[in-house]
Amino acid sequence: MPFLEFVAGSISGAVGLAVGHPLDTVKVRLQAQSVYKGIFHCVAKTYTNEGLRGFFKGMAFPVLTTGLINSVVFGSYSNALYYLSQCRRSGGSASAGHIFTAGCFSGLVQVFVCAPIDLVKVRLQGQTSAERYRGPIHCVTVILKEGGLRGLYRGGLALALRDVPCYGLYFLPYEVTRKALTKSGEQPGTFAILMAGGIAGVVTWAFATPMDMVKARLQMSGAGGRVYSGVLHCMRVSLKEEGPRVFFKGLLLNSLRAFPVNAVTFLSYESLMKIFCPPER
Template identity: 40%
Template sequence: MMDFVAGCLGGAAGVLVGHPFDTVKVRLQVQNVHKPLYKGTFHCFQSIIRQESIFGLYKGIGSPMMGLTFINAIVFGVQGNTMRLLGRDTPTNQFLAGAAAGTIQCVICCPMELAKTRMQMQGTGEKKKSTLKVYKNSLDCLARIYQREGVRGVNRGMVTTLIRETPAFGVYFLVYDVLTRSLGCEPDDSYMIPKLMFAGGMSGIASWLSTYPVDVIKSRLQADGVGGKFQYSGIMDCTRKSLEKEGWRVFTRGLTSTLLRAFPVNAATFATVTLFLMYVRREEAPKDCEADPQHHAALQQQAQPTSM
């Protein structure tokens, strides 16, 4: 139960820190290459704040916040149970357990990110006063999509989400396991928290780099049809058209803001989760916690990459 609560708190901290970067990433990924609104990451930040105020950077945050509890519960539950089934705490098993968790949580992640993307694209490039709001909030967004397109519409981008999340979570847990072992993260280490923050931040960067091109396609498919007109018939059609119009660099659009976001998001998640669990364990059984030989394995399950 405490792992569940800690995961929710850590995930919430990660979303609050990283959502502005995610908004910029999505705007850059889906903007028209022939008539770009933004020159780059920092110009995008400046434009959103100038045209839509600081709150423009937090458009669509309701969706990831709503899905946070369910996603964290699924990830921690599946990852922990898979590790127990596999029997040994090895880097390979950490990858497999993370991949399993990434696959299962897509059921919540895909609709959540669809609503987030649609909300982030609402009012793009318009002055705040003249912006026409199609969706009131994330729930209204999903409800309207369901009315128009049914279950298939709500799950738009599910295949690309699966292709992205499965290996991304595997890479995340693998890199985290390797880094925490290399850095020697132990409960009695006075530098444990900075080490966990560093390991979490670097793991987040590694997981994004491993699947970023797929994320670009996912964003484009989920943003497709916002104006009532669909450009892509599927994953391959989107990939082909994107390559033909913009070249291979299309798969790196928004990467800078994504990597800038990845480190603080995962560092914040690790710090929040770890501090909460340390406090709870100290209150319940401080001596047992410090003497537990499995404590290192427990630390490896205290954080996850936030989404996305």
């Protein structure tokens, strides 16, 4: 991956993460635990029991690793798009099929990096009053001790089923919306990038939420909650016990979080790339 893609991805990812992490914590708890009656109940319980610090649990580890994940996503997408259509993401006329395929490829590549990181994040976020893990390193140690290297990829299949198609959907509405809001022959402005990034995030999470719920439960499996044997078992048990609505737990939060987080992420990324690689005049 180009070094500049890594730097831009690292900074933009950290900015987006800081904006959305508190809502992400609430979303994870709603999906993985059935003790909460809704968003406001979860927020109130978290604040009462843990204070503001409770909303930022598990944040340190993703901040340290988000540069790697974002560089893989943006770098693999840009290079795949160029390979398929000879168009860079900052210009050209790549087809919708090429954009979707390049996005799916970036989703597949990042799963191998993201799965262990996301597992640790979810385990740390899922802690309430009982602190089983003292931090990211201790969490990784416990997971390796209990499940070996394979344990770090618990929920990996659900993550792949969520991310591969959804990253295709992530970049497609972004490119289409950005192009629609930009006059021909001009560079996209701040408003176009913010709107395109926000819309891309909301569209993506609308499709990703059902599998995201399954992923969260599989990742918390064996960590003090119900144990699931796999994706289908988790889906079957969740459907039987809580009905079809269970697959849309966290959808409202995901949508509320997705717009500002992805708007800020794309704006930061595009702004940094303009600084690092100014467009030719």
